[in-house]
Amino acid sequence: MTTFRTSAYEGTNSFAITAAAQGGTSVFTGSGGSAVYAAGAKADAACGKFTGQSSLITAATYSATTLYWRGYFKAGSAPDSNRMIVDWRNAAAVTLVSLGVDTTSKWRLRNTSGTTTATSVTVFTANVWYGILYTYNTATGAQSARFYDPDGEFLEEIIGTGTAGTIVEQREGVLQGASTWFCYFDDTSTADTVLMLTGVQVDPDQQGPTDPYRTSPYDGLAGSPLQREDGNGYYSAFDGSGSYAPNGFASSTICGRFVGQYALRTQRGSFGAIVYWKGWIRPSAWPDTNRLVLELQTPAAVSQAAVGLDDAGHWRLRAVDGVTTAVSNRRITPGQWYGCLWTVNRTTGVQELKIYSYFGSLLETVTGTCGTAVTGIHLEGCTQGRPTWYVDFDDTVLHRVAQTITTPLTEVPSNLRFRDGKAVSAPQVEALYWDGTTLAPLEIVESL
16 A cells, blocks of 8 residues: 655745655646645645646556545636646556536546546535545546535535546646636645545445435425435536426425436445335426436446336336337326336346326336446436426435335325216216326326
């Protein structure tokens, strides 16, 4: 186990940072950049201030499979352009993976092509210290970063793909751009063993054998943006949004509404061999195109199993590479709540979706194949398409143990008890359904 460098960044304010004093190999400055000691440290008296293109470089024989970086980071202002702040490079001085910041003041991970593979939900504040733990697997290219607030409380973790390769150099500072932006580092370290922040670090409790991965009641202020709902944040590739909406189905009058391409992400190092999901889903209409509403992916974001709806109103199951493996006989009724139990078993390579009516009776069971790779990312909402369709979710649970559907309705609404043909005096009734608030006309009637 080797700690290649630890940099306390202790020095005389405004003087140039020297690599030898920080355990590094060299300090680079270019394009008007500078690397100096500065006041306002996270720990002790001084910290490192990097302006423009400037960095502390540590060259070493990084032979281990997994490499670690830790440190405290503070932005001097909102980034004026996308910037790399920490990277790992090969012998050709090519960056294989990097941690950076973007113009929305979020952290992000990139691969050697400069493609962003993960972005934080957290928006950092300028002139505030944040703790960061950054990990890179040289064999697979997988990378992850965990972020902590100034008091050491865990904020979130982002996990992204990267580029595998042999590393000979690590850099920290401002690694790209003009000399118009600066940031600070303090108490940083590079090693091939797990590193911890030297200040307070409060990690979330480890889950027990029966703890849920996530429970989301979707209770919030109608019209306001969705919060994390006990997940890790939200995924949106383009043209998507999420908000709390009225007429929920479960314990409140509010549910979560996902429009376009927007989904709640629950991300861990890995889920168990069997993953269970339960919840209530209300499609706004038959989709304008095939849509996914639930998905399980590997930590590298490769889809292994998914639940979707097609433009004919059928439920469908998809496996690796988007291949449809099963389609329901039943079609949805737009605007109606459905209870769903989704089980994905990567040991057997089988997934199952049980569909329930809004008063708890089993309507149909759909079974299909799925991928068998380890999963670590779960998405619920709209994971594909443009904002021409939306779906509502309520009272969802992602768990490691089997689940059952419960419904707040204690009996079948009376209007569903249609007239017996022999009771000629019984009144004729209109077909209606319960939408969580009132009885609404049933426009598309499907046989139970």
